[in-house]
Amino acid sequence: MAQKTSSHAGKRLPNQTRRRQIIEQAIIFFAEQGFGASTRELAERIGITQPLLFQHFSTKQALIQAIFDTLFERMASKDWGAMLHDRNKDLRSRLIDFFSQYAAALYDNSWIRIYMFSGLAGGAFNRLYIASVTEPLLREVAVEIRASLGVPHSPSDVSAAETELLWILHGGLYYTAIRRHIYGMDSPSTDLAQVVEAGVDSILHGMKGLAQRAKVPGGRKNRRVVAE
Amino acid sequence: MAQKTSSHAGKRLPNQTRRRQIIEQAIIFFAEQGFGASTRELAERIGITQPLLFQHFSTKQALIQAIFDTLFERMASKDWGAMLHDRNKDLRSRLIDFFSQYAAALYDNSWIRIYMFSGLAGGAFNRLYIASVTEPLLREVAVEIRASLGVPHSPSDVSAAETELLWILHGGLYYTAIRRHIYGMDSPSTDLAQVVEAGVDSILHGMKGLAQRAKVPGGRKNRRVVAE
């Protein structure tokens, strides 16, 4: 009764081709509906019957795992680091470029919604991604900033406070994308580039403060002062 | 097998008391499991039978709506604005206090998880909350910062770019909480207060920059009064 969504009708596809097609459509489908959505509706959208899904993936969870593997591979294989180390450009331009492109990729291709669904489900996917992609990238950023400030800039020199500050920028851009594309709030008057620019400038100043403060041993651990 | 979570066993409760108990437990339960979780398991956790839920809420969706109403009321009734306008403290202290407490409240009481589930489900809850709570608060923050910079500081003077910069800080803190409490990544070496402090300092600098360079031509809604 239901008709296929694919370009031409019920062709038989080689095993691996069909498998890849299922994964690609499942990424889009589960990103929209969440992992609780039914395999029947997914199959209908692909234009196949539901039991065929289980000939390529033993369980629904196995299909979801294949989605994670695919997305992880896709994001981890990109080379954002190169953009950061291009010394032909000044640091500020490099950072703006890096964060602009990284922020754009974060939303693209259903990544952000799958990522949020996964985090809420409690699996290890997010921790794996953060530990092996995001954290190293932010550390590279911190190293570049420290280098341009003329302070020691081996990876071990980066303080936790500096990393956290970069996490604020990263998370802020992340949340900006969520607000626009998940919550459906459009901020019409500013574009992403402008936001990234202002964010990078702010964080650059903050990093400078942290780096200088770190030189002084026993730096300021000020508690809030409610004074008078 | 499962025993009631309440203090003492199967007492009969007056209508409104039971209703409130169900809502409170449902907040915790759905925050953990998502709205796809079953009403049977919720009932078991409360220590009642499942059909009793439907004597207080006509449908599962009605219960979820009651959760939204309760959480919205709880968050919107707090008076964070007062903290911002306390001129006995300097601006920086006020901002650090404000963002510290707001960030703490964001995670507390299952708020952040319910909020994320809701956003992904596509309802109007998040847009409503942002428009009536978050946006006004950030605008108040921007007004206070502009006031301390000696530039025009009526609410209409706040540019979109300034709001977006504050959104980065807000989103960054939000995402920090997510990372710690949803993804289960603990950043042991820094506490939230220190992160807020660094973030506020960075954003204060960024806001100063934006306010000064505000008369860039080509801006859409930028009717800037600043002369220079």
Place this chain on the structure above:
DNA sequence: CAATTAACTTAGCGTTCGATAAGTTAACTG
């Protein structure tokens, strides 16, 4: 204490879910 009310339970309905088994047919091969 008997009668009434209201809180709560027991039993079960129709539907949808993930998953399986068996049968069908398109595509390849010699």
Place this chain on the structure above:
DNA sequence: CAGTTAACTTATCGAACGCTAAGTTAATTG
């Protein structure tokens, strides 16, 4: 072109879902 393989469908199972109807029992009232 017959035979084999592999891609795909039909039909269905048991479990879990939201929700309902009818009965039971604790608390209240005169």
